[in-house]
Amino acid sequence: MLEVMEPGFETSVQDYPGRIGLGHLGYPPSGPLDSWSFRLANLLVGNPAGEAALECQLNGPTLRFQIATTIAVCGADMRPELDGVAVPLWQSVAARAGQVLTLSFTRRGARAYIAVAGGIQVPPVLGSRSTFHECGVGGMQGHALKKGQIVPLGEAPGTPDMRVREAVRPPFSDSRAWSVEAVCGPNDDWLDDDCVQRFFSFGWKVTGKSSRTGYRLAGPEWTFSRTALEKGPDHGSNPADIVDHGYPLGGVNLGGQTPIILLMDGYSLGGLINPFTIPTAALWKVGQACPGEKLFFRKVSVADAQALHRQMNAACTRDSLVAV
Numbered sequence: 001m002l003e004v005m006e007p008g009f010e011t012s013v014q015d016y017p018g019r020i021g022l023g024h025l026g027y028p029p030s031g032p033l034d035s036w037s038f039r040l041a042n043l044l045v046g047n048p049a050g051e052a053a054l055e056c057q058l059n060g061p062t063l064r065f066q067i068a069t070t071i072a073v074c075g076a077d078m079r080p081e082l083d084g085v086a087v088p089l090w091q092s093v094a095a096r097a098g099q100v101l102t103l104s105f106t107r108r109g110a111r112a113y114i115a116v117a118g119g120i121q122v123p124p125v126l127g128s129r130s131t132f133h134e135c136g137v138g139g140m141q142g143h144a145l146k147k148g149q150i151v152p153l154g155e156a157p158g159t160p161d162m163r164v165r166e167a168v169r170p171p172f173s174d175s176r177a178w179s180v181e182a183v184c185g186p187n188d189d190w191l192d193d194d195c196v197q198r199f200f201s202f203g204w205k206v207t208g209k210s211s212r213t214g215y216r217l218a219g220p221e222w223t224f225s226r227t228a229l230e231k232g233p234d235h236g237s238n239p240a241d242i243v244d245h246g247y248p249l250g251g252v253n254l255g256g257q258t259p260i261i262l263l264m265d266g267y268s269l270g271g272l273i274n275p276f277t278i279p280t281a282a283l284w285k286v287g288q289a290c291p292g293e294k295l296f297f298r299k300v301s302v303a304d305a306q307a308l309h310r311q312m313n314a315a316c317t318r319d320s321l322v323a324v
Helices: 035-044 193-199 280-288 302-315
Strands: 002-006 012-014 053-057 062-065 069-077 092-095 100-102 108-116 162-164 177-184 204-206 214-218 241-246 251-255 258-262 269-277 294-299 321-323
Touching (some): 035 053, 035 069, 035 162, 035 280, 035 302, 108 280, 177 280, 177 302, 193 269
Parallel strands (some): 177 294
Antiparallel strands (some): 012 053, 069 092, 069 108, 162 321, 177 269, 204 294, 214 258, 241 269, 251 258, 251 269
8 A cells, every 4th residue: 555665764653652561571662752743643634643653763765655545744854745746744635646755864853753544554463553673563574664565554535634733733943952851760869969960951962872762862970879879789889770670661761871761662671770750741852852962851840741741632632733
């Protein structure tokens, strides 16, 4: 139904909320890194918000439609074109059989989402169609799209000529810097007060060694409290080591002096501290930050994080759409 002429850089099938409740078996949720843009793309074409769609990373794919359908592209600006004609972001458009959709290198943001009416109908694995690359689970035989593959689509008329109201779109940064909410804990007491202050005052650079598993950051030195420096030997020799415990999604996982934000394909258990946690409603910003860009963290409470989540969910409804 959908021919992959060029796969782009690790374009993958994802759905929302992904593979839930299997962390104890070693399976992360997977799903889109920017669930806000993902859900709006699905709603634009008439799908349920969580239907399987494509996540495109940094450089998008070239796809030929074998049937007439409705499509929408949301998220990063990868300059989508349909047979050479620009496709507006945040808007659904009709595509004829034989037409070719092309996405290029991103101009802003890191990930774009392509939704197609009827959704992508690959077989669910463990309750989800989301791709988990490391274990080869879900998606197209567990991997990113490959040239020449045929991606199965559902049959639905779609809802062309709809757009997302500007007021409810994710506010992308034009300055290559992102203000990202963060909650203290669960292991912030292992850091000294100066280190906590540095975390919230420094611009942390996203390094090229980042992926859907985690975003590796570069910044100042981490310093530790007596809790970390005077711990028992069962916790390990490094101040950031701790007895194995569960990791939160969005946890700032500290291995020695290297912080890694755990994302949708991240690990759920290990022996490193997580001094801070990025709330679910702020993870979309992390997923849209490109290597070389900076994250500035803003301290929020758990109640604030919950309020942000409610606001994002309220934006991801059909009430956010209007006719073109």
